[in-house]
Amino acid sequence: MALIEGLVLYTRPYRDNDLLVRVFTKEQGIMTLMARGAKKANSKIGFACQAYSWAIFDGAYPKNNQGLGFINDVQDSHPYKNVVGDINVSAYAALIVKLLDLAFEEGKSELEWYEKTLIGFDKLNEQVDPQVITNIFELQLLPAFGVAPNWQADPLSGAVTGVFDYSEKYNGIIERSHFDLDDQRLNLDQKVVYYLRQFSAIDMNKIAKVTLSLMTKRGIQRVIDYLYDREVGLKPKEKVFIQKMAAFEGQLAIKARKGKP
Incomplete structure (x- = not known):
């Protein structure tokens, strides 16, 4: 026993x-x-x-x-x-659970991730933005799926400050002086780049209230979905449900603005 x-x-x-x-x-x-x-x-x-x-x-x-x-x-x-009680939060929790279940080997101790997961669920329970918490999980779980983008420095120059964009060709961020080396880079807004870099390394304990614009959140999610689709080859049904739920809420908001019943 x-x-x-x-x-x-x-x-x-x-x-x-x-x-x-x-x-x-x-x-x-x-x-x-x-x-x-x-x-x-x-x-x-x-x-x-x-x-x-x-x-x-x-x-x-x-x-x-x-x-x-x-x-x-x-x-x-x-x-x-x-x-459990909030359908929106529960949907994001389900996605986190799916990714954890897929990322780790059966019966193998993952104490660091166990503790990180409890902290993450504490934050969800405290009603910290569930998309932000889930995005942090998504980014920090990428290495467990064999994908490890470099978010910290331009691999060509070592630059850690400046204007950056994400380059699949160089597996991470590149600085503006190297943009012409990859015409397939993602052309990201600098706020999106900033938060991707922060979320990829942040200690979950340090997350408190987070307020991001809808545009920035969409930009962050677009990059994460791009990485999981192209480099991991994974799109769980839980993510599809979140996308459908967001689309439905968007339709309701449009109807409300137009004064329709």
Whole structure:
């Protein structure tokens, strides 16, 4: 038996009364645990196994990293209520969870990312802009997918200050004096470049209130989507849902401005 601390990422039905619970554990990374009796009415285990809940379970890790582990009881738990209760925040949380699940090997300890993920969910729960928090995850997870753009300096001159643009050809930022070397560069606004550089390295603990213009946020997201589409080859359904939700909200805003019912 063991005490298993972790963040519940999602669950799947299993048999009549049980659940398969995907957990980002502190000690052994991301794995699936079977929660016996979790679907029974008034089950304390079932309550603790809700997605986006932190918990300490009594249970067992998979033997030799093979098969399923088990959850038999709960020592402590708390849900991230604002993440669960807000459909917009929940959508971004689902994307973060999907990327974490895809990025890391089953049962491999990822303590730094475990702690970073809890901080990120704290920020989401505190209602810090969910797109900003998700963008930070997206950028900082890129190396886990084998993609590591250079956001810090022009590789040709070493320049760290100046006017920059993103160049896929040079795998990162290039300074203005080298723009003519890549006619496929992204022609980014300098505010977008600034925040991409900041988000790629920022300590999540230092994030407080963030206020960005809609134009800047769209620019940041365009670059991140470009990187995941072209260099990672990944477009999760969770991202598609966020895009559809944003498009729908945009249509409602247009109707409101025109005075339509």
